[in-house]
Amino acid sequence: MDNHLYTVAQLRAIEASAYAVLPPGTLMQRAGAAAAQFAMQLLGERRDRPVLVLAGPGNNGGDALELAANLADAGIDALVLHLPGQRDASIETATAHERARDGTVGFIDMLPPDGDWGLVVDGLFGIGLTRPIGDEYREAIAALADVRCPILALDVPSGLDADTGAIIGPDGIAVRATHTITFLGDKPGLHTADGRDHAGLVHVEMLGVGPEHLPQSQARLGTDDVFAHRLAARRHNTHKGSFGDVAIVGGAHGMAGAPVLAARGALLTGAGRVFVAMLDPGPGYDSMQPELMFRAADDFELDKRTLVIGPGMGGSASAMRLLAKALDSDSPLVIDADAITLIGASPDLLARLAARSAPTILTPHPLEAARLLGKDAGEVQADRLQAARDMAVRTNATVILKGSGSVIAQPNGETVINPTGNAGLATAGSGDVLAGICGTLLAQGWPAWEAASGATWIHGAAADLLVANGVGPIGLTAGELPAAARAVLNMLVLDAADGN
Ligand SMILES: NC(=O)C1=CN([C@@H]2O[C@H](COP(=O)(O)OP(=O)(O)OC[C@H]3O[C@@H](n4cnc5c(N)ncnc54)[C@H](O)[C@@H]3O)[C@@H](O)[C@H]2O)[C@@H](O)CC1
Numbered sequence: 001m002d003n004h005l006y007t008v009a010q011l012r013a014i015e016a017s018a019y020a021v022l023p024p025g026t027l028m029q030r031a032g033a034a035a036a037q038f039a040m041q042l043l044g045e046r047r048d049r050p051v052l053v054l055a056g057p058g059n060n061g062g063d064a065l066e067l068a069a070n071l072a073d074a075g076i077d078a079l080v081l082h083l084p085g086q087r088d089a090s091i092e093t094a095t096a097h098e099r100a101r102d103g104t105v106g107f108i109d110m111l112p113p114d115g116d117w118g119l120v121v122d123g124l125f126g127i128g129l130t131r132p133i134g135d136e137y138r139e140a141i142a143a144l145a146d147v148r149c150p151i152l153a154l155d156v157p158s159g160l161d162a163d164t165g166a167i168i169g170p171d172g173i174a175v176r177a178t179h180t181i182t183f184l185g186d187k188p189g190l191h192t193a194d195g196r197d198h199a200g201l202v203h204v205e206m207l208g209v210g211p212e213h214l215p216q217s218q219a220r221l222g223t224d225d226v227f228a229h230r231l232a233a234r235r236h237n238t239h240k241g242s243f244g245d246v247a248i249v250g251g252a253h254g255m256a257g258a259p260v261l262a263a264r265g266a267l268l269t270g271a272g273r274v275f276v277a278m279l280d281p282g283p284g285y286d287s288m289q290p291e292l293m294f295r296a297a298d299d300f301e302l303d304k305r306t307l308v309i310g311p312g313m314g315g316s317a318s319a320m321r322l323l324a325k326a327l328d329s330d331s332p333l334v335i336d337a338d339a340i341t342l343i344g345a346s347p348d349l350l351a352r353l354a355a356r357s358a359p360t361i362l363t364p365h366p367l368e369a370a371r372l373l374g375k376d377a378g379e380v381q382a383d384r385l386q387a388a389r390d391m392a393v394r395t396n397a398t399v400i401l402k403g404s405g406s407v408i409a410q411p412n413g414e415t416v417i418n419p420t421g422n423a424g425l426a427t428a429g430s431g432d433v434l435a436g437i438c439g440t441l442l443a444q445g446w447p448a449w450e451a452a453s454g455a456t457w458i459h460g461a462a463a464d465l466l467v468a469n470g471v472g473p474i475g476l477t478a479g480e481l482p483a484a485a486r487a488v489l490n491m492l493v494l495d496a497a498d499g500n
């Protein structure tokens with residue numbers, strides 16, 4: 001599967017390269033025809049209902065007019081609300097307009113208050129949106145909030161930044177589509193930040209443009225292909241030492257739960273032995289998971305095991321001392337939660353981190369990322385891919401910027417957006433479980449990049465599995481994730497053995 005994600009600048013280059021070898025209007029006609037076909041699939045049994053098509057001033061509007069003409073030719077009642085703006089349309093869009101006018105497409109001047117549509121198509125703006133949506137378009141987009149039928153966005157939901165997944169403008173608005181048919185290549189903004197909520201299910205349509213027109217992409221949508229070759233079935237002749245030791249370092253007073261969740265995550269995804277090194281005196285054992293071994297962090301040997309440092313660790317002097325020791329060690333290291341905050345406040349710790357050569361994964365949520373970058377969380381969320389890449393360069397580590405559409409980046413700029421997971425994960429402790437799974441995969445010898453991509457994928461898929469079984473998204477708890485992650489991992493290993 002082609003899972004490359006292209007920036008708007010790259011899409012413009014693809015467009016220009018394909019445009020140069022095709023008769024004028026070909027790409028728009030193909031976009032309109034493909035979108036009409038997709039629309040008919042979405043309409044299904046509701047083909048007797050009218051389809052509302054919103055067409056904007058640019059070529060996205062041209063696609064919409066082509067789609068309307070195709071639907072009308074197929075006998076569907078297509079009604080266009082055309083909002084052409086001040087500037088002249090491109091020749092392609094003007095031609096599409098003529099075609100729609102000459103056929104049986106209906107044109108309306110305003111939205112009827114209670115249209116009983118079979119489908120609504122958003123062709124207001126695509127990758128050409130350069131400024132916040134103005135009042136004349138805002139009204140039409142706001143009206144879609146009351147629509148009860150599927151909404152199909154052409155190329156990009158209008159109002160969404162295709163590069164970042166942020167809604168354009170401080171007081172911005174964007175269409176919330178149920179489906180997006182996106183042209184000439186997939187886009188990062190459809191899969192992260194507000195992208196998942198606004199794009200719905202994404203279908204990529206290449207419009208017959210071949211690989212010779214496609215540039216090298218720096219970002220991909222994550223699939224299990226990234227780590228599938230690591231999913232080896234376990235051999236009989238193995239022992240607990242074969243699967244690595246993970247030690248979770250954290251657990252200041254009152255925060256013992258965080259390292260315990262991380263430890264359960266690590267244990268149930270296959271580490272041979274899991275320790276919890278507690279900063280402050282805490283529980284002697286976990287009655288739910290008595291296999292975990294509890295130690296005092298102060299005199300705990302940090303070498304020769306994979307470390308997950310930060311869950312519930314607090315910001316005390318002993319936390320800082322332990323973190324410095326962990327950073328200076330040769331152990332594979334996952335840095336989470338309070339440990340990230342401490343590094344954000346200390347140039348010395350940051351320098352130690354950047355100097356490491358052992359595998360290192362950093363798992364910030366947007367606020368922790370902001371502390372590390374000296375920004376605020378809003379600035380991080382405004383461009384999650386760039387923020388993740390900046391952190392990877394600054395720390396010389398693999399970074400997982402968490403949140404809807406987690407972004408995984410490595411210092412060379414390579415980036416993956418994770419497609420699994422759901423809002424059930426927006427609950428305290430789920431990040432601790434992710435850190436534990438990262439630790440397990442590192443302990444089993446996965447390189448940092450594959451461990452980070454794999455852990456994020458498995459963690460999200462665990463939440464998806466729970467939701468599919470009626471556990472969440474509302475009320476899903478972090479403690480339920482480790483067993484679900486175990487089920488996902490075992491299924492992946494079985495699939496890999498079957499050659500699927
Ligand atoms: N050019 C081509 O060869 C193809 C273009 N395609 C479509 O064309 C789209 C890109 O077309 P355009 O570059 O015309 O861009 P758009 O149609 O996305 O919008 C740009 C137009 O809107 C105006 N505009 C931008 N922001 C605005 C705002 N906030 N308020 C009001 N007006 C605003 C611009 O001045 C311009 O006229 C793609 O997303 C895709 O849907 C497809 O048909 C594939 C082929």
Ligand SMILES: Nc1ncnc2c1ncn2[C@@H]1O[C@H](COP(=O)(O)OP(=O)(O)O)[C@@H](O)[C@H]1O
Pocket residue numbers: 337365401402403404405406420421422423424425426427428429430431432433434459
């Ligand atoms: N709305 C969401 N959709 C998908 N994943 C989410 C969402 N909200 C949170 N997550 C995931 O849940 C985890 C939360 O981690 P974090 O914010 O560190 O919480 P905590 O510190 O309480 O464990 C991360 O893996 C994050 O990517």
Ligand SMILES: [K+]
Pocket residue numbers: 060122123124125126153154155156157158
């Ligand atoms: K659109």
